[in-house]
Amino acid sequence: MKAVFYDEHGSTDVLQYDEFPDPEIGPEEVLVDIKAGGLNHLDVWTRRGMPSPEELPHIPGSDGAGVVSEVGERVARFEEGDRVVVDPGLYCGECEFCRKGEQSLCVDYKMIGEHVRGVHSEQAAVPEANLIELPEGVDFVTAASAPLVFQTAWRMLMTRAEIQQNDTVLVLGASGGVGHACVQIAANEGCEVWATASSEEKLDHARDCGADHLVNYEEEDFAEVVKAETDGRGVDVVVDHIGEATWDDSLSAAARGGTVVTCGATSGVTPETNIPKVFWKQLDILGSTMGTPGEMDDVMAKVFDGTFEPHVRAVLPMSEMARAHEMLEGREGFGSVVVVPDSEYDPDDYE
Numbered sequence: 048m049k050a051v052f053y054d055e056h057g058s059t060d061v062l063q064y065d066e067f068p069d070p071e072i073g074p075e076e077v078l079v080d081i082k083a084g085g086l087n088h089l090d091v092w093t094r095r096g097m098p099s100p101e102e103l104p105h106i107p108g109s110d111g112a113g114v115v116s117e118v119g120e121r122v123a124r125f126e127e128g129d130r131v132v133v134d135p136g137l138y139c140g141e142c143e144f145c146r147k148g149e150q151s152l153c154v155d156y157k158m159i160g161e162h163v164r165g166v167h168s169e170q171a172a173v174p175e176a177n178l179i180e181l182p183e184g185v186d187f188v189t190a191a192s193a194p195l196v197f198q199t200a201w202r203m204l205m206t207r208a209e210i211q212q213n214d215t216v217l218v219l220g221a222s223g224g225v226g227h228a229c230v231q232i233a234a235n236e237g238c239e240v241w242a243t244a245s246s247e248e249k250l251d252h253a254r255d256c257g258a259d260h261l262v263n264y265e266e267e268d269f270a271e272v273v274k275a276e277t278d279g280r281g282v283d284v285v286v287d288h289i290g291e292a293t294w295d296d297s298l299s300a301a302a303r304g305g306t307v308v309t310c311g312a313t314s315g316v317t318p319e320t321n322i323p324k325v326f327w328k329q330l331d332i333l334g335s336t337m338g339t340p341g342e343m344d345d346v347m348a349k350v351f352d353g354t355f356e357p358h359v360r361a362v363l364p365m366s367e368m369a370r371a372h373e374m375l376e377g378r379e380g381f382g383s384v385v386v387v388p389d390s391e392y393d394p395d396d397y398e
């Protein structure tokens with residue numbers, strides 16, 4: 048088969064698209080003909096070697112959708128020809144957290160495309176437990192762009208921050224994958240949503256996703272804007288996946304008794320924390336990672352029925368993976384970048 052892979056970590060120059068040995072399935076695995084693969088910042092980090100996959104050469108890619116071409120002998124839920132989407136979180140199923148239904152807390156939690164070979168290839172061997180059925184009428188590109196970011200956003204807001212109707216919610220970096228999912232989820236729950244982004248064009252997209260208030264963080268201090276627009280109160284929930292560059296302002300923008308929830312730190316991982324801000328305002332600081340299979344089912348059902356719309360900024364052939372990575376690294380545009388095997392790629396399909 049053809050696959051995107053690399054033999055060493057580094058710049059986008061290490062990305063190859065060439066022949067790779069066909070994957071072999073185990074008894075509980077399914078062979079999927081990949082029709083579309085979504086990119087995430089995780090693909091960039093992994094390519095650079097932080098964190099490092101367990102084995103080189105490595106095939107990147109956590110998100111994908113396709114058609115079942117073969118099933119292992121113990122697979123019960125799928126058969127050849129089924130349309131499926133990949134849920135990238137791998138868990139042991141046996142530790143105390145898995146037994147409590149908290150699979151994203153698994154002591155051996157891993158990601159397809161990060162710790163093990165991913166799905167940016169013509170075929171992928173995926174555990175049956177990591178596939179969900181893709182309904183007819185939902186295209187592969189839309190499906191492949193959603194799982195990682197939408198389950199992350201869903202768990203952060205619904206399970207961890209427990210947003211309620213009429214809550215005020217600030218979403219930083221609303222033009223990214225997780226950000227645009229958070230805006231849609233909070234708006235759908237009836238929250239009043241502030242969104243930050245770096246350009247008017249990106250903010251227009253955030254408005255289309257349901258944001259009520261827009262802040263261009265290149266021109267304005269978002270914490271000051273939020274406080275001014277809430278009569279000094281601040282917001283109930285701040286979603287911060289930026290980290291070092293925004294952390295202190297996130298603590299400032301949260302209301303007394305408010306919540307700051309984080310699922311990442313793309314600008315740096317060790318910001319200073321003004322502790323009195325945390326105790327005096329009695330803030331809840333929450334972490335969140337990925338989601339459980341049940342959360343994945345819940346949020347993908349709303350992607351499939353059109354409640355949530357993953358925004359796709361570009362669809363490229365897999366041979367242009369370097370360009371796809373550059374689009375993420377350069378923070379160009381709004382929404383996900385999706386790749387399609389060259390053998391399936393017709394640019395007229397993605398106007």
Ligand SMILES: [Zn+2]
Pocket residue numbers: 138139140141142143144145146152153154155
């Ligand atoms: Zn476990």
